[in-house]
Amino acid sequence: MEIPYEVAPRRDTGLFNSKLGIWLFLASEVMLFGGLFSAYIFLRVGVIEGVDAPWPWGINVHKTFVVLGFVNTLVLIISSVFVVFGWIALKERNWGRFQMFMYLTVACAAIFMALKTVEYRSKLTQHHDIKLLDNSVLEGKILDKTFDVPFEGNSVEFNLAGSAPGFIHDIEGEFPVMKATWKEYATVDGERKIVDKEAEIRSAKEFKSWFVRARTKATSDLIAERKRYRSEVAAKNKALYKEEEFTNPKGPVVDTKAILTAESAFQLHSRRRQVSPIERSDKGDSMTYLDGSTVKGTAGDDRIKFEPHYLDMQLVPIHKQKDSMVWDVLGDSHMKDAWYENREVAYEHMEEYYEGRKKEIPESMLRGYYINIQSLHGKEHAKPFWQEFFDEFKAGAGIGGGDHSDHAEHSHDQGDHEHHDDHAEEEAHAAADDHGAHNDHGAHSVVMIPRDKIKFFNSHGPRNNNYYAIYFTMTALHGLHVIGGALVLLYFVVFGKPLFLRNPEHLANRVEVGGLFWHFVDLIWIFLFPLMYLL
Amino acid sequence: MSELAAHSHGEVHDDHDHHEAPFWKQYVFSTDHKVIGIQYGFTALLFLAFGFFLMMVMRWSIAYPDRAVPVLSDWPWFQAWLDNEGRVTGDLYNMFGAMHGTIMVFLGIVPLAFGAFGNYVTPLQIGAPDMAFPRLNMASFWCFLLGGVLMFVSFFLPSGAAKVGWTNYSPLATTTDLNFSSQFWTGQTQWLVGMVFLISSSLLGAVNFIATIINLRCRGMTWMRLPFFVWAMMVTGFLLLLAFPPLEVAAIMQIMDRLGGTSFFVPTGLNVNGLAFDAAGGGSPLLYQHLFWFLAHPEVYVLILPAIAIVSEVIPCNTRKPLWGYKSMVYAVMALGFLAFIVWAHHMYMTGMGPAISTFFQTTTVLISVPSVILITSLLISMWGGSIRFNPAMLFATAFIPMFGIGGLTGLPLAFNLPDLHLHDTYYVIGHFHYVVAPGTIFGLFAGIYHWFPKHTGRQMNTMLGHLHFWPSLICMNGIFAPMFLQGMAGFHRRAFDGGAAYEQISSSILAEPGTFVAGVFEKLRIVGEGQPVEMIDLNIVTSTFAWLLALAQVPFIINLFASVYVGKKVTSDNPWDATTLEWATPTPPPHGNFTTEPVAYRGPYEYSVPGADTDFTPQFEDDPGIVKKEPAKRDDKVSSEDSTKA
Amino acid sequence: MADSPEEIAKHKKLYAAIGIWLLVFSCVALALGKITWLDFGPPGATWEDILIGLSVSVVKASLVALIFMHLNHEKGLIYKTLLFTFLFFLGLMSLTLFALADPIRESFDTLNTVKGMLNRPN
Numbered sequence A: 001m002e003i004p005y006e007v008a009p010r011r012d013t014g015l016f017n018s019k020l021g022i023w024l025f026l027a028s029e030v031m032l033f034g035g036l037f038s039a040y041i042f043l044r045v046g047v048i049e050g051v052d053a054p055w056p057w058g059i060n061v062h063k064t065f066v067v068l069g070f071v072n073t074l075v076l077i078i079s080s081v082f083v084v085f086g087w088i089a090l091k092e093r094n095w096g097r098f099q100m101f102m103y104l105t106v107a108c109a110a111i112f113m114a115l116k117t118v119e120y121r122s123k124l125t126q127h128h129d130i131k132l133l134d135n136s137v138l139e140g141k142i143l144d145k146t147f148d149v150p151f152e153g154n155s156v157e158f159n160l161a162g163s164a165p166g167f168i169h170d171i172e173g174e175f176p177v178m179k180a181t182w183k184e185y186a187t188v189d190g191e192r193k194i195v196d197k198e199a200e201i202r203s204a205k206e207f208k209s210w211f212v213r214a215r216t217k218a219t220s221d222l223i224a225e226r227k228r229y230r231s232e233v234a235a236k237n238k239a240l241y242k243e244e245e246f247t248n249p250k251g252p253v254v255d256t257k258a259i260l261t262a263e264s265a266f267q268l269h270s271r272r273r274q275v276s277p278i279e280r281s282d283k284g285d286s287m288t289y290l291d292g293s294t295v296k297g298t299a300g301d302d303r304i305k306f307e308p309h310y311l312d313m314q315l316v317p318i319h320k321q322k323d324s325m326v327w328d329v330l331g332d333s334h335m336k337d338a339w340y341e342n343r344e345v346a347y348e349h350m351e352e353y354y355e356g357r358k359k360e361i362p363e364s365m366l367r368g369y370y371i372n373i374q375s376l377h378g379k380e381h382a383k384p385f386w387q388e389f390f391d392e393f394k395a396g397a398g399i400g401g402g403d404h405s406d407h408a409e410h411s412h413d414q415g416d417h418e419h420h421d422d423h424a425e426e427e428a429h430a431a432a433d434d435h436g437a438h439n440d441h442g443a444h445s446v447v448m449i450p451r452d453k454i455k456f457f458n459s460h461g462p463r464n465n466n467y468y469a470i471y472f473t474m475t476a477l478h479g480l481h482v483i484g485g486a487l488v489l490l491y492f493v494v495f496g497k498p499l500f501l502r503n504p505e506h507l508a509n510r511v512e513v514g515g516l517f518w519h520f521v522d523l524i525w526i527f528l529f530p531l532m533y534l535l
Numbered sequence B: 001m002s003e004l005a006a007h008s009h010g011e012v013h014d015d016h017d018h019h020e021a022p023f024w025k026q027y028v029f030s031t032d033h034k035v036i037g038i039q040y041g042f043t044a045l046l047f048l049a050f051g052f053f054l055m056m057v058m059r060w061s062i063a064y065p066d067r068a069v070p071v072l073s074d075w076p077w078f079q080a081w082l083d084n085e086g087r088v089t090g091d092l093y094n095m096f097g098a099m100h101g102t103i104m105v106f107l108g109i110v111p112l113a114f115g116a117f118g119n120y121v122t123p124l125q126i127g128a129p130d131m132a133f134p135r136l137n138m139a140s141f142w143c144f145l146l147g148g149v150l151m152f153v154s155f156f157l158p159s160g161a162a163k164v165g166w167t168n169y170s171p172l173a174t175t176t177d178l179n180f181s182s183q184f185w186t187g188q189t190q191w192l193v194g195m196v197f198l199i200s201s202s203l204l205g206a207v208n209f210i211a212t213i214i215n216l217r218c219r220g221m222t223w224m225r226l227p228f229f230v231w232a233m234m235v236t237g238f239l240l241l242l243a244f245p246p247l248e249v250a251a252i253m254q255i256m257d258r259l260g261g262t263s264f265f266v267p268t269g270l271n272v273n274g275l276a277f278d279a280a281g282g283g284s285p286l287l288y289q290h291l292f293w294f295l296a297h298p299e300v301y302v303l304i305l306p307a308i309a310i311v312s313e314v315i316p317c318n319t320r321k322p323l324w325g326y327k328s329m330v331y332a333v334m335a336l337g338f339l340a341f342i343v344w345a346h347h348m349y350m351t352g353m354g355p356a357i358s359t360f361f362q363t364t365t366v367l368i369s370v371p372s373v374i375l376i377t378s379l380l381i382s383m384w385g386g387s388i389r390f391n392p393a394m395l396f397a398t399a400f401i402p403m404f405g406i407g408g409l410t411g412l413p414l415a416f417n418l419p420d421l422h423l424h425d426t427y428y429v430i431g432h433f434h435y436v437v438a439p440g441t442i443f444g445l446f447a448g449i450y451h452w453f454p455k456h457t458g459r460q461m462n463t464m465l466g467h468l469h470f471w472p473s474l475i476c477m478n479g480i481f482a483p484m485f486l487q488g489m490a491g492f493h494r495r496a497f498d499g500g501a502a503y504e505q506i507s508s509s510i511l512a513e514p515g516t517f518v519a520g521v522f523e524k525l526r527i528v529g530e531g532q533p534v535e536m537i538d539l540n541i542v543t544s545t546f547a548w549l550l551a552l553a554q555v556p557f558i559i560n561l562f563a564s565v566y567v568g569k570k571v572t573s574d575n576p577w578d579a580t581t582l583e584w585a586t587p588t589p590p591p592h593g594n595f596t597t598e599p600v601a602y603r604g605p606y607e608y609s610v611p612g613a614d615t616d617f618t619p620q621f622e623d624d625p626g627i628v629k630k631e632p633a634k635r636d637d638k639v640s641s642e643d644s645t646k647a
Numbered sequence C: 001m002a003d004s005p006e007e008i009a010k011h012k013k014l015y016a017a018i019g020i021w022l023l024v025f026s027c028v029a030l031a032l033g034k035i036t037w038l039d040f041g042p043p044g045a046t047w048e049d050i051l052i053g054l055s056v057s058v059v060k061a062s063l064v065a066l067i068f069m070h071l072n073h074e075k076g077l078i079y080k081t082l083l084f085t086f087l088f089f090l091g092l093m094s095l096t097l098f099a100l101a102d103p104i105r106e107s108f109d110t111l112n113t114v115k116g117m118l119n120r121p122n
């Protein structure tokens, strides 16, 4: 028997199999994205004011990104139209037109993904946040490779029977020549004895083979000792006959510690999650990895070169803002003035709204984003919007390197525009609104921020806060759907000709099904765009 | 998706015609629903055995926390996880506990119940040649296998397998095993990756099942002529389809937390081992629990519905009576499917939910017991006054009813937050849900194996061995799980690797005094010393002993299963049980494409002992079985004959 | 979805028109998000803005689902499936929020303790 209803719809359900299948699949997709949207709302609503990082409001989103997102919305809508037209072309049995529309759709998908890539890159490499110990947050750009913990090591101590020591991946540059010392059991003159061992290690490869051998030996030593110990206990138990009276002495202690001593100091750049910060900062002469290995040496210069653009004081209680540590860090009274000036304007705007309604400004609003996050660089638009967009786009696309000093000088050139004082308020308002703009008064200044004043720092990548986390998760998942859908449509148009000649209705069905999926992808974006970029 | 759109059609049939397909295509990469069903079945049985093995080690640790594990302590892998004295360590117990739960639920029961029985029986019962999307079906199996293999392999990673319970709650799940340099190759992460595969597999499977049932019913197979099995499978399919995605979301988010450094489930200010955890914070561990239980409650119905489905096929067949209340059962199962989605937070009473929301969840939870009771009562009444054939299948099916009943009734106290305050996370809960899934579901599945075995092999399983399998299993199951209720009510907490050493002092008046009957038995069995009071904790030994005996009780089954394929009594007809549903209309074993002639359903599925009929069964598929028909064979007015013969 | 040429021509017009409407609504959404005098309620993204912004999305989504995905032509079966899917989605979202909004807060106040601790500069 053949499987029925593969092409023609079944009368009572009105569906052919794959259409039914895709609708069911889409139902589960609704739940998938539904779960994510629920998570989005749960996380956003669940922010504990004054404790969790606040959810950035839409105005916080860089203008450039909004434009990219908007263009992507248009691209997806247009591609959706192309898909239906492609399907209609098939219904009219017009292969040429079908082909054209399908290729156009796939091209739209490619544009979508390209813009997405630009956006991702820009977020991940061009924008950073630094949260100081008192919860004030500086937004701007980190200018050197400071994400890792720098440390200059001389020797390493670790447990051979434990997990592979992680430091080996973190060594910068040349592998140091190291001397390894450890202990092993060996049979000397028919007697089991602990002997000292030594080896010289010159490369990561040598380390690996040495480690595998030494670990195998250490583990088997450990196992053999335990076995021996157990049989001894059993024998004693037997002799004593009654278990209860036998108290277990401590088990065998097998020393599986190994020490690597380097001839010359080596540089480590370790991932922050892998090392324990307390051990490092206490004395600065040793650093412990979470895998238990300890490196001895000296802590490297742990300061971050940073170009601040914005200051976010939402998490700092209002009465503490005046003497927040951020002002020391910035060290430039000009930036403080600019910040307060902007803040004042935003405050007035807020007052205007509430006084018009004869209400007090609620505490949450005073502590909130609108008032407490302001530019550190005055009110003037340094560059016209399109140029800024273009720069950001270039940086995101990885064109032209985006050299920092260049950039700073550039903005300096343009910085000294005259002030239109009479328009000040209006412009300040715009500045508060369009947070994305670099409102330079002069050049961006560069500050060095000592690491021990920092609670947390990150690019605008998924780690930054829950907004970015869910932004990246959802858009990446959506992006995968775009790629998947485009591949299927591409498959139809590239390999569909024989089926078209044999059974065009069947191909039309397939395209309809693929199209349903494609529209669904569009539909998800219709919600993602406002939730991620606007609101 | 690409599978759906690209592969669901035409080409599949090209290899229908030449039956000389190469071995690997016929048995390994087959698209035949029956082969896939068998593949699912065997893989699932292996995983069940493995999960059972993990449990036996755990039971040792609970019963004799101070003694070395016998036998295993010499195995190299175990050496690394046992302590110096060869005893089970907390890490090992946690790993085995978490993986026992995961493997039993996601790799044992669901694939056996839904994957194997659903795949094998559903298309046969609705008179379809195969599933609607055979290739998708195959993809679903391989996806499942990949997930299973990842889970299994994770035991052999340096970190060992996942250790934080089958619930994998954050933030513990996020912060465990952070000290390994490759975060991807840790048990915790592999658990999540494995889950993503298993979930994807279930989703593909669910799409396939529902589409098959809706669109491939044969001529005359109207909705109310579907066997109850098919209805239950469809509801199960919907549960999987709509409840699994949120867990997939949770798994993806947890992967992001572990590998991408996000803090979806990491609250602000989290400290791990006294160190500030390097994450932004602001996440919510509760969100994980919501997403998890949104799946995991419907999941328990995924575990139980197929068993009820099997039992409701076996019982009418062996009592020679129609299924009592077929229609009410159908509506009950639909109601159950609906309610299953809005009760999940009864697992979360202890998370600080306020009175309003917990009232809501208590209400829905109590409501859902109504359809469950309808199902179980209908089955019970179905047996009333029947002339019952107690073959092994029927024995298991019969035992299923009280076992599931105990499991269900003991769930009621847990539905209310006040008693749950006391019972939450104790052995009472373990006893409760194991009564549902172990003597409940597993007995149902055994019934199914005994019942449909002749269909596939053409031979009967041995009845004697069947009895040898059933009776000890029944006794052991109760010996294991009944004491857990007592312990739980006395306050024993679950997940305690030392068997609850902290609860050593808990006695109970029923057990405590020397001189009582129980104490006497305990003394005789050397579970306690002479004159010593019997404590709650001594029940651990009883439970564990029954658990190991249960393993022995499965030996007859294993022998029976394999030997009967070769030496079992040959069946003399395609319908050895004189059953009425469509799967018995196929040749034995059913060929690729299932039916030799186009099947038509002429009547309802359970026409046993119809008054005036020649035989005591009137199959769905026989046009004129020699009876005075009560109603003319009504064809589905909406399905015209030319429609179903086309294509 | 009849297949006659006139019908198809009519459909083409419809699809193009819907496409244009969708583009228009996208611009509306952008304007709502970005133009100051379209900022309803207090300054910033408040629930008023979110409600209005999302309604625009709902309109767009319905257009896509009904016209492009032919839901307006489908039979009841799919509606039923989608209806239940949607209900469960709403359940998931609303009940989790409900649980979030109804915590036990009585004699102890963990929240403020935590707040106090976190706001203390080290």
Ligand code: HEM
Binding pocket: B055, B058, B059, B097, B098, B100, B101, B102, B104, B105, B109, B164, B165, B166, B167, B303, B430, B434, B437, B438, B442, B480, B493, B494, B495, B496, B547
């Ligand atoms: C048939 C014999 C079985 C026995 C004797 C058994 C025994 C156990 C034991 C001793 C525990 C651990 C209790 C604790 O320490 O908290 C446990 C946990 C569990 N079992 Fe079973 N089990 C059996 C079958 C099953 C089956 C068939 C399933 C699933 C469908 C299952 C699912 C679970 C789950 C989900 C847990 C909880 C794991 C966790 O704490 O994360 N078990 N079982």
Ligand SMILES: [Cu+2]
Binding pocket: B296, B297, B300, B343, B344, B346, B347
């Ligand atoms: Cu539940």
